[in-house]
Amino acid sequence: MSETNPQRYRVLLALARKIAKTLDIKRKPGNLRRFLNDVFDAVVSKFELCKRSFQTRATVYGEAFQAIFTVILEELFPDLKLIHGCEIEEACLTGVGKADFVAVDDKGRILAVIEAKGSADRIICDGKVIELPRPGLIRTDTTKKAIANAAQVKYGISMNMPYIIVTSHKPRPGSSSYCMLKLVEGKLVDLVVDVTKFDELKQMADIIRRTKPPNLAYRSGRAVKIGTP
Secondary structure, three states: OOOOOHHHHHHHHHHHHHHHHHHOOOOOHHHHHHHHHHHHHHHHHHOOHHHOOHHHHHHHHHHHHHHHHHHHHHHHOOOOEEEEEEEEEOOOOOOEEEEEEEEEOOOOEEEEEEEEEOOOOEEEEOOEEEEOOOOHHHOHHHHHHHHHHHHHHHHHOOOOOOEEEEEOOOOOOOOHHHHHHHHHEOOOEOEEEEOOOHHHHHHHHHHHHHOOOOOEEEEOOEEEEOOOO
């Protein structure tokens, strides 16, 4: 759950949409990993990330990944309606937090909360490829934050609300992040999706389509309780 820069996000969306069309990911989902990498590479040039601090790069990469996920759903699952940035009540915080995404039905009822945790695994600066360690959920702190957000959603909204994490990189078996996710899988976290894997994206789409709409809907930028559906 994070805030995005609206103006920059619009630029990132336009960039991702252009690259998606070039690679024809709609008909060629095998290009999804290339799509991810090409967008991240284009972002480095567009926002001069080689000259920026680690924190700035992380912020821009995070927003770029959200744009990547948005475009993937636009191209591959156009029947799913995704809302970017939705204020929701949290169990342990005063006021509200903001979900990266919520999936809604045609009446605006929220079907799932989706957390985006993705980043680049390398950066090209002056023609040199520099490996970036622990991208996506490979980074333990990132996994901890995602699980903490899952707890806020499940206890703040409903244990029946699907909570899905989408990522650029899943943790390796045997790692701390892998172990933590396995402990909460099916409890706090319903599914972890590598957005470059079409079968995992389809599994996510099927979960969202099967969800019985709860008494929670997206209205004017936030989740609000409504009458029993």
